[in-house]
Every structure is written in structure tokens, then in C-alpha cells.
Amino acid sequence: MPERLPGAERPRSGRLEVHKTYKLFIGGAFPRSESGRSYVVSSAGGRRLANAALASRKDARDAVAAARAAQPAWASSTAYNRGQVVYRLAEMLEGRAAQFAASVAAAEGATARASRRIVAASIDRLVWYAGWADKFAQVVGSSNPVAGPYFNFTIPEPTGVVAVLAPQVSSLLGLVSVLAPVVVTGNAAVVVASEARPLPAVTLAEVAATSDVPAGVVNVLTGRTGELAPVLAGHMDVGALDISGAAPDARPDLERLAAGNLKRVLVLEEDWAAVPSLRRLRAFVEVKTVWHPVGI
Amino acid sequence: MRRATVRSVEKTAAGASLASSVNAALAGRSLGGELAGSDVALRRLLSGLPGVDQVGAEARAAALATRSVKRESKLRALELAIAMIDLTTLEGADTPGKVVALCAKARRPDPSDESVPAVAAVCLYPDLVGIAHRQLAGSSVRVAAVATAFPSGRASLAVKLADTREALDAGADEIDMVIDRGAFLSGRYGQVYEEVRAVREACADATLKVILETGELATLDNVARASWLAMLAGADFVKTSTGKVNPASTAPAALVMLSAVRDFHVATGRRVGVKVAGGIRSAKDAIRYLVLVAETAGEQWLNPMSFRIGASSLLNDLLMQRSKQLTGVYAGHDYFTID
Numbered sequence: 001m002p003e004r005l006p007g008a009e010r011p012r013s014g015r016l017e018v019h020k021t022y023k024l025f026i027g028g029a030f031p032r033s034e035s036g037r038s039y040v041v042s043s044a045g046g047r048r049l050a051n052a053a054l055a056s057r058k059d060a061r062d063a064v065a066a067a068r069a070a071q072p073a074w075a076s077s078t079a080y081n082r083g084q085v086v087y088r089l090a091e092m093l094e095g096r097a098a099q100f101a102a103s104v105a106a107a108e109g110a111t112a113r114a115s116r117r118i119v120a121a122s123i124d125r126l127v128w129y130a131g132w133a134d135k136f137a138q139v140v141g142s143s144n145p146v147a148g149p150y151f152n153f154t155i156p157e158p159t160g161v162v163a164v165l166a167p168q169v170s171s172l173l174g175l176v177s178v179l180a181p182v183v184v185t186g187n188a189a190v191v192v193a194s195e196a197r198p199l200p201a202v203t204l205a206e207v208a209a210t211s212d213v214p215a216g217v218v219n220v221l222t223g224r225t226g227e228l229a230p231v232l233a234g235h236m237d238v239g240a241l242d243i244s245g246a247a248p249d250a251r252p253d254l255e256r257l258a259a260g261n262l263k264r265v266l267v268l269e270e271d272w273a274a275v276p277s278l279r280r281l282r283a284f285v286e287v288k289t290v291w292h293p294v295g296i
Numbered sequence: 297m298r299r300a301t302v303r304s305v306e307k308t309a310a311g312a313s314l315a316s317s318v319n320a321a322l323a324g325r326s327l328g329g330e331l332a333g334s335d336v337a338l339r340r341l342l343s344g345l346p347g348v349d350q351v352g353a354e355a356r357a358a359a360l361a362t363r364s365v366k367r368e369s370k371l372r373a374l375e376l377a378i379a380m381i382d383l384t385t386l387e388g389a390d391t392p393g394k395v396v397a398l399c400a401k402a403r404r405p406d407p408s409d410e411s412v413p414a415v416a417a418v419c420l421y422p423d424l425v426g427i428a429h430r431q432l433a434g435s436s437v438r439v440a441a442v443a444t445a446f447p448s449g450r451a452s453l454a455v456k457l458a459d460t461r462e463a464l465d466a467g468a469d470e471i472d473m474v475i476d477r478g479a480f481l482s483g484r485y486g487q488v489y490e491e492v493r494a495v496r497e498a499c500a501d502a503t504l505k506v507i508l509e510t511g512e513l514a515t516l517d518n519v520a521r522a523s524w525l526a527m528l529a530g531a532d533f534v535k536t537s538t539g540k541v542n543p544a545s546t547a548p549a550a551l552v553m554l555s556a557v558r559d560f561h562v563a564t565g566r567r568v569g570v571k572v573a574g575g576i577r578s579a580k581d582a583i584r585y586l587v588l589v590a591e592t593a594g595e596q597w598l599n600p601m602s603f604r605i606g607a608s609s610l611l612n613d614l615l616m617q618r619s620k621q622l623t624g625v626y627a628g629h630d631y632f633t634i635d
């Protein structure tokens with residue numbers, strides 16, 4: 001039995017425990033599912049934790065609409081500013097570290113010490129990506145030597161709306177590791193949280209709502225990954241798709257649906273504890289090359 | 297609950313006398329008209345209309361808005377709504393180029409799909425009618441012009457008539473006129489009636505739509521009275537709003553107008569159309585209006601000759617929803633024209 005953490009207590013002395021009902025996070029608001037459905041979320045040990053909203057395809061549609069509305073302003077904010085916003089998210093996470101540790105412990109069945117380590121790693125991961133916000137364009141971009149009177153340069157630009165199927169096992173560190181690279185590069189994200197372990201994701205959404213993340217830049221859906229993934233994969237307003245959180249046998253169908261509007265598709269399973277590479281930052285940007293005439 | 301709003305005139309005692317006074321009024325008009333210019337006679341007629349139960353109208357409109365239209369019915373509703381659109385641009389910044397693009401879109405809303413019907417009309421300021429008329433030659437799309445000092449209607453009758461004639465000379469098939477709301481609200485019904493009559497005469501064969509601007513009429517009773525006034529004066533359509541006043545078209549106001557055209561049809565045998573305009577941007581809103589039409593006026597009104605939707609961005613949403621119905625995946629904004 002791991003040591004007790006705040007928020008994970010059992011009812012004492014006749015007081016009735018207040019169970020939280022977790023909701024979706026769409027366009028900066030916390031609506032219930034349009035379908036009115038919810039599902040029971042249990043801890044790794046099988047204890048009933050809470051009810052979470054069971055999102056429908058219409059919630060996915062609404063989330064994409066919110067993301068699409070928010071993305072242009074987010075992309076046109078300065079890279080420095082985006083970095084600051086993600087850094088702010090890390091600050092807020094730090095302040096609620098105990099709550100997240102309890103949530104991760106319950107969801108993943110980790111010990112108190114291990115879950116505190118996971119939360120610390122998640123905060124560090126956000127800071128790492130926040131730092132890249134105003135630096136990766138210099139690394140990924142280039143000025144190119146061309147045989148002609150042109151100044152030729154290449155810069156990365158955001159793809160638009162990115163649908164992310166969050167890792168099923170790592171409910172916080174994995175989530176942060178896939179979400180941060182999407183948003184620091186100027187995309188808006190629609191995240192489908194881990195199906196069995198959605199609560200850290202909804203708590204992260206509550207953090208996002210009270211930090212400086214503009215409404216609609218991060219949207220979090222909870223529910224059946226298998227139900228929501230095809231809707232997002234086929235949606236013509238979605239520009240890219242991270243299907244790392246999908247079951248391996250579901251991936252070919254998702255890739256076929258994604259081909260409808262030539263979405264970028266990322267399948268990348270990693271060790272979340274390891275130091276990340278730039279691969280996720282590169283995955284959801286379009287490379288624009290400009291030929292600027294000189295000497296004319 | 298189903299008939300909680302405006303009662304059909306023929307079913308009530310008050311309605312029987314109303315029908316006879318309407319017929320007398322119309323007969324009077326054809327004889328040269330005691331009704332003309334007579335505030336007293338008009339006021340007696342209009343205040344004799346059955347009162348509108350505002351709470352009932354709102355509840356009825358809200359109840360009808362919950363109706364679910366799915367699959368084949370939805371596809372049919374979407375295509376019907378496309379065919380009913382008056383594709384509108386009424387901006388100070390309208391350019392000839394924008395009108396040309398609008399006309400191309402009106403003829404063929406989805407360039408990649410021939411089976412999408414053309415819209416009913418384009419709706420423009422009078423000075424741009426000539427361009428639209430040339431662009432739409434040989435197509436089924438009609439040209440509508442807003443005239444009579446749109447949107448406020450604050451000009452002399454001579455100016456309003458000149459505005460109308462200019463639009464007609466440039467090739468307009470339909471005229472969207474505004475009533476003088478100031479005169480209507482201060483009880484000068486005769487003046488409003490005379491203006492609509494004068495524009496009606498100037499229009500000759502052109503379709504006349506009379507904009508009531510329900511957002512400025514304060515009560516649903518006034519909406520019903522203004523509808524009757526316009527219909528008595530010879531309107532082919534009654535239209536909710538200019539789109540320049542908030543609130544624009546609302547479901548309860550449309551419900552009252554649809555009840556009025558139904559009752560007018562019962563009383564006189566003449567079918568007057570309804571046009572809703574302003575703030576209708578989503579396919580869902582458009583389908584709600586179609587349900588309202590079918591349930592209030594009747595399905596005989598469900599065609600572009602009797603019901604129109606004035607809109608601009610609505611068309612893209614209808615096309616996107618249609619694409620969703622046909623392909624099964626949600627459509628993207630990048631695949632439809634920016635307008």
C-alpha cells in the first residue's frame with residue numbers, strides 16, 4: 001500500500017465524500033458532452049475515482065471548430081510569447097504539484113515518490129519545450145545558397161489544428177510530452193486523453209484554463225479513443241494527427257482516413273522519461289521557402 | 297400547445313369579420329381606394345387582428361427548434377435551403393470584383409459539384425445591379441436590389457421611387473424595400489401604405505419584398521400589423537430585417553409573419569412569401585427556419601417562390617454540411633471559397 005496523498009483519502013467519520021464530475025475542455029470552457037454521456041473512471045487498483053464525460057463525435061467537431069478559430073491568433077503571437085505561455089503552464093503545474101501527484105498515483109498506481117517524480121519530470125518537460133519556442137526556427141530554418149540573384153530562406157510555420165491521441169499509459173508525462181511541442185510551434189491542439197486514465201488530463205486542462213493559454217488553443221476530450229479517433233482523422237479542418245496513442249491495429253485505418261486531406265501523421269512511441277529530441281517539434285510544422293529577389 | 301400562437305382567422309368570430317373587412321379593403325383599393333391614405337380605416341383593420349401571444353410564440357418557436365432532421369431529410373433540407381438563398385452583399389466596401397465573384401458563386405455554389413442547385417437570387421445595392429445582371433444573364437438566378445433609402449428608409453417618397461426605378465432600369469428582377477418604421481410606430485399607417493403602394497406600382501412585374509425590420513417594431517403585435525399592412529399594399533414577400541439592426545431575424549418574429557401570410561392566403565387566396573434575413577449563419581439555423589415554415593405556413597411555402605433566406609456566409613456552411621452528409625467526414629473551411 002503506497003503512502004496516502006491528499007485528495008486520495010477515504011471518507012472519515014460519517015462525512016460524505018464529494019465526487020468530482022470531470023468535464024470536457026473546449027474553447028476555454030468546460031462543457032459536458034453534447035451526448036450527455038459519462039463513464040466511470042477507476043484507479044489502477046480498481047477503485048472508483050470519478051465520472052468523466054464520454055465525448056461524442058459532435059464534441060470532437062466542436063473542439064476542432066474552437067481550435068480552428070483560435071489558431072491564427074496563436075500562430076501570429078510572437079514565438080517568445082508562446083514560450084512564456086507554456087512556461088507559465090509549468091509554473092502553474094508546480095503550484096499544484098501535490099494534486100497532480102495524487103492524481104497520477106491514483107491513475108497509474110505509482111507510489112507517492114514515483115508520482116512526484118513524474119510530476120517533476122512533466123514540469124521540466126514543459127520548461128524544456130517552452131525554451132525551444134523562440135529557438136527552434138533558427139535550428140530548423142536556414143538561409144540557402146542558390147545560384148541566382150535571390151536571398152533564399154526557409155522557415156517553419158505551424159500546420160494548423162493538430163489532433164493528438166495522448167499516450168494511454170503515461171497519463172501526465174506522456175500527455176505533456178505530446179502536447180507541448182504541438183502548441184509551442186503555433187498549432188492549436190485537440191487532445192484525446194488516455195481512455196482509462198483521463199483525470200490528470202482534465203486537471204491539466206483546468207490549469208490551462210487559468211494560465212495564459214488562449215481559449216481554444218488547447219482542447220481536451222475524454223472518452224473512447226476508438227470512437228473519437230476516426231472522426232478527427234477524417235476531419236478536413238485538421239491538419240495533422242498524432243496517433244501514437246491509438247491501438248496498433250487501429251492505426252492503418254486512421255492513416256487511410258488522414259490521407260483524405262493529406263494530414264501529417266506521426267507515430268512515435270518513446271520512452272517518456274528520456275530526454276526528448278526535436279522530432280516532435282519538427283513533426284507539425286510546414287516548411288516555407290521564400291525566394292526574395294536581390295540586386296534588381 | 298400546437299396552436300398557442302396566432303389563431304387562424306377563419307376559425308374565430310373576429311376572424312370572420314376580419315376576412316370580410318380585408319376583402320372590402322382590397323375591393324376598395326381596386327376601385328381607387330378609400331383605404332388609401334386613411335389612417336382611421338387602416339387602424340381599425342389592423343387593430344382588429346387577433347392579438348399575438350408573445351410567450352406562446354416564443355415557446356412554439358423554441359419547441360420547433362428542437363426538431364431533429366437527419367440523413368436523407370437533412371440532405372434534402374440542405375439543398376432546399378441552398379435553392380432558397382438570396383446571396384447577399386450589402387457593404388460599403390462592395391466592389392465590382394466582389395459582385396462578379398458573388399454571381400459566379402450564386403450560379404454554381406460548389407464548383408466541384410454540378411448537382412448543387414443555384415441559389416434563388418443575389419441581393420445588392422442598386423448601383424451594382426447592372427454588373428450582376430450581366431453576370432447572371434442566361435441563368436436562373438435573379439437579381440434583387442435593396443432600394444428606397446435602404447437600410448433606414450429615411451428619405452422622401454420621390455427619392456425612394458427614383459432609387460427603385462434606377463434599380464429596375466439596371467435590370468433588377470426583385471426589389472427589397474424598407475418601410476418607414478418611424479411612420480409606422482407613430483401610427484401613420486396610411487403613409488406607410490401609400491409608400492408601399494407607390495413602390496408596388498413602380499415595380500410593375502418585378503417582385504416586391506417589403507422589409508419590416510422586426511427588430512425595431514418592439515412587439516410581435518406590431519410585426520403582425522406591419523405584415524398585414526404590407527400584404528394589403530401589394531407586397532409579394534414580407535421580409536424580417538435589413539441585417540443592419542440587432543436583433544435581426546428571430547424565430548418568433550418569423551413565426552408571426554408566417555402565420556400572417558397563411559391567414560392572408562386564407563382570406564384572399566393570394567400567396568405572399570416570407571424572407572428571413574440577418575444573422576442566419578449556420579445550416580442548423582436554416583433548417584430550423586424550414587421546420588418553422590412547414591409547421592406554420594405549410595409545405596406549400598417550402599419553395600424558393602414562397603420562402604427565401606437572405607444570407608452570405610450561410611451558403612458555405614450549407615455546402616460544408618452537405619459535404620459531410622455525402623462523404624461522412626467533417627468538411628474543412630480551406631476547401632470552400634472565402635467570401
